[in-house]
Amino acid sequence: MGGLFTVGVMSSETIIRRYRAADQDAVSGLWARAVRQAHPFIDGEGEGERAPVLREDRVARGGRWVAERDGRVVGLLQLIDGRRHGSAGSGVEIDGPFVAPEAQGSGIGRELVEHAAELHGALCLTVFEENQRARGFYRLLGFLERSWRTDEETGRSLICMEREAPLRSVSWLHLREGRLLSVRTRGNDTFYLPGGKYEPGETAREALSRELSEELGLVVPEEQLSEAFVIHDVAHGKNGRRLHMTCFTGGPQDIAPEPGREIAEYAWFDREEALLRCAPAHSQVVDRLIAQGRMSG
Numbered sequence: 001m002g003g004l005f006t007v008g009v010m011s012s013e014t015i016i017r018r019y020r021a022a023d024q025d026a027v028s029g030l031w032a033r034a035v036r037q038a039h040p041f042i043d044g045e046g047e048g049e050r051a052p053v054l055r056e057d058r059v060a061r062g063g064r065w066v067a068e069r070d071g072r073v074v075g076l077l078q079l080i081d082g083r084r085h086g087s088a089g090s091g092v093e094i095d096g097p098f099v100a101p102e103a104q105g106s107g108i109g110r111e112l113v114e115h116a117a118e119l120h121g122a123l124c125l126t127v128f129e130e131n132q133r134a135r136g137f138y139r140l141l142g143f144l145e146r147s148w149r150t151d152e153e154t155g156r157s158l159i160c161m162e163r164e165a166p167l168r169s170v171s172w173l174h175l176r177e178g179r180l181l182s183v184r185t186r187g188n189d190t191f192y193l194p195g196g197k198y199e200p201g202e203t204a205r206e207a208l209s210r211e212l213s214e215e216l217g218l219v220v221p222e223e224q225l226s227e228a229f230v231i232h233d234v235a236h237g238k239n240g241r242r243l244h245m246t247c248f249t250g251g252p253q254d255i256a257p258e259p260g261r262e263i264a265e266y267a268w269f270d271r272e273e274a275l276l277r278c279a280p281a282h283s284q285v286v287d288r289l290i291a292q293g294r295m296s297g
Helices: 021-038 108-120 132-140 204-216 271-277 281-291
Strands: 015-018 059-069 072-080 092-099 123-128 144-150 157-163 167-172 179-185 195-197 225-234 242-250 263-269
Touching: 015 108, 021 072, 021 092, 059 108, 072 108, 092 108, 108 123, 108 225, 108 242, 123 132, 132 144, 132 157, 167 204, 179 271, 179 281, 195 204, 204 225, 204 242, 204 263, 225 281, 242 281, 263 271, 271 281
Parallel strands: 092 123, 167 242
Antiparallel strands: 015 059, 059 072, 072 092, 123 157, 144 157, 167 195, 179 263, 225 242
């Protein structure tokens, strides 16, 4: 059941990897501290009979994943084998994320959840009704509260939440004098990054190469594309559904786009223009590019 996060800032890169037996002491300790903080309404939480137990029979084939920063385990998420008491309607069930209190508020919980979504698509979980902070966190990540049940161990109310699989797309990062190429479709006043959704059987690079040809008349061979980063955000105009967008660089720099298909126009935007005229995921992209020194802040 959802533990969670509060405040604190950590700037190091997060590494998400499979749990190893050597992680047990670190994981048990952070789990106990996280659940005590998340569930102050349960007497003795994280101690005695309610101390964390790493039960292999509850872990699905997806397994147990940890988040590591500076060589230290600071987060845990488990994928549960089967539905516990009908916990939610659809999707792979997650237990967590559990984040060490001193590392909370720095994006680790979100990264663990999005990692599970990347592996399995739709997700579900249960959270104590009294855990308002966790409920708010999950709602921000696109989970919806679907049903309620009573926890057999504590007698307290549990909420079953679920989130459909994110929309998966690819995009191209092309900059000209520090301005980011964006496109607008006909009948829409919002600009997006060039790219789009996969077709059945396509790899990410194949999908992007095809989309750039169809949208802008550009020949960008897939072997010239290099993955830059992945953006997780709310998909624009999709009723809160999450977006998993893989961004690529590479290909020709001197281009003369010829809008095709549904593209009405294209433009290169600076930071302020992108924030005003582009879809929400642009903000994260721009922040990444500013951090890399490729756009000015």
